[in-house]
Amino acid sequence: MVADATLAVATVDAQAEVAAGAIPVAPALVIVPNLRGMSLRKARRTLKEVGLKISVRDSYGDKIPREYWSEYRVRRQKTEAGAEVEPGSRVRVKARERIRAASGY
Numbered sequence: 001m002v003a004d005a006t007l008a009v010a011t012v013d014a015q016a017e018v019a020a021g022a023i024p025v026a027p028a029l030v031i032v033p034n035l036r037g038m039s040l041r042k043a044r045r046t047l048k049e050v051g052l053k054i055s056v057r058d059s060y061g062d063k064i065p066r067e068y069w070s071e072y073r074v075r076r077q078k079t080e081a082g083a084e085v086e087p088g089s090r091v092r093v094k095a096r097e098r099i100r101a102a103s104g105y
Contacts, residue, residue: 028087029084029085029086029087030050030051030052030084030085030086030087030089031050031082031083031084032052032077032079032080032081032082032083032084032085032091033046033047033050033081034077034081034082035047035074035077035081035091035093036074036075036076036077036081037073037074038073038074039069039070039072039073039074039098040054040056040064040069040070040072040073040074040093040095041069041070043074043093044069047091051087051088052085052087052088052089052090052091053088053089053090053091054090054091054093055090055091055092055093056069056072056092056093056095057092057093057094057095058072058094058095058096059075059094059095059096064095071097071098072095072096072097072098073095073096073097073098074093074094074095075093075094075095075096076093076094077091077092077093077094078091078092078093078094079091079092
C-alpha cells in the first residue's frame with residue numbers, strides 16, 4: 001500500500017513540474033514525405049505543409065536559384081522518406097534538370 005501512495009505522489013509532482021515549465025515538453029515529431037520526382041517548387045510546398053524546410057543542391061553541390069526551381073526535379077533526398085524529425089528541420093535534397101523531349105522535325 002505504501003508503494004501505491006509513493007507512486008501517486010510522484011505522478012502528481014511530475015505533472016506539476018511539466019505544467020510549471022520545469023520539465024521541457026518534447027515537440028511532436030513530423031514524418032518526412034517522399035519527394036523523389038517532384039519539382040522543387042512542389043517539394044517545397046509539400047514540406048512547408050508539414051512544417052519542414054528544404055535545402056537544395058544540384059549534382060555538383062551548387063545552390064539552385066529559386067527562379068529555376070520549376071525546371072528541376074528532386075533526384076535524391078538526404079533524410080529518407082518516413083523518417084521522424086523535429087518540426088522546422090531542413091530536408092536536404094539533390095536535384096537535376098528536367099529532361100524535355102524535343103518536338104518537331
